[in-house]
Amino acid sequence: MDVNVKVLLTDTAAAEVSGPPLSAPTRLRPVDASLSVGGGAEPADRERELAETFGSAPWLWAEADTVRFRAADRRLRSLFLRLPDLPSPDPLLCEQWTVAPVATGGLVADRAEDFALPAAAYRWTDPAGRHLVCLGADPRTRADAQRIAVRIADGTHLLLSDGLVTGWMVTDPARYLADGWEEPPATPPDATTALLLRDCLALTEGPAYDLLDSGDEASCARLRDLDRRVRAHTAADPARMSVLGKAVERLLEDVC
Structure with missing residues (x-):
């Protein structure tokens, strides 16, 4: 336009x-x-x-x-x-x-x-x-x-x-996933990477994060499952999974 x-x-x-x-x-x-x-x-x-x-x-x-x-x-x-x-x-x-x-x-x-x-x-x-x-x-x-x-x-x-x-x-x-100031990967992400980011963001939204922070076992189980899925996808998209993996690991250390 x-x-x-x-x-x-x-x-x-x-x-x-x-x-x-x-x-x-x-x-x-x-x-x-x-x-x-x-x-x-x-x-x-x-x-x-x-x-x-x-x-x-x-x-x-x-x-x-x-x-x-x-x-x-x-x-x-x-x-x-x-x-x-x-x-x-x-x-x-x-x-x-x-x-x-x-x-x-x-x-x-x-x-x-x-x-x-x-x-x-x-x-x-x-x-x-x-x-x-x-x-x-x-x-x-x-x-x-x-x-x-x-x-x-x-x-x-x-x-x-x-x-x-x-x-x-x-x-x-x-x-555009990045950790620090390095440039994001030039290759486009696949559908699995997009869904993993979606799920990571969903777990850190207000009410969902409050449940995690309170030690809710079902929420922690979803977070641990997300961690497993990120690790399983590392070979397919290593740079982006490294970024997501660090975010998930920090959550696990902080709340579960």
Whole structure:
């Protein structure tokens, strides 16, 4: 679709879809429940980026995602998004985003000013594990709202409801599994990898995690079964199973 799209990051901060999307790798890290595109691997790199950019960042106790624009040309440079804990109360709404029209491109901010982009509150993964949708506590999505998914990086979309950012989505999230700052594997994941990630995410959602944390035996049995399935799939997808395996092992150590 036409990429001449206006993006309201907040009620006061705006940008326009322009130019190519971010070229940096998309990384989904289940261990620390985050998604990032760009940014620095070392603390010194991150400090330098903050000095050379503007936008949203978590200050003090603010639950804000990090979206940074270059001061020199106001173009999007990087983002770091937190994966919310709670399952979505409206799976149908989340599913509708998977078929929304898509615009592709980078962002150019209207003005060089800081703002706070609230972190998403709810998440949903489709049954096949091919879409991860994260929405804010107030998605402001009316039934007749214009929905657009802006692909700002490989697999990574900002979700617009009448132009306002109401969340984000990753298509084929298993493709971008990473541990630290290495690049995700170039080969696409198979259906089993997608389902294993789906099941890992399901076990760490609010009520499900609460059961694990309380020592619920049935929940711990599901976690141990997931660990077995991840190990069994290691030969087929070793890099991604290493990432998932570390996340599962940490859960087993912490709660079971």
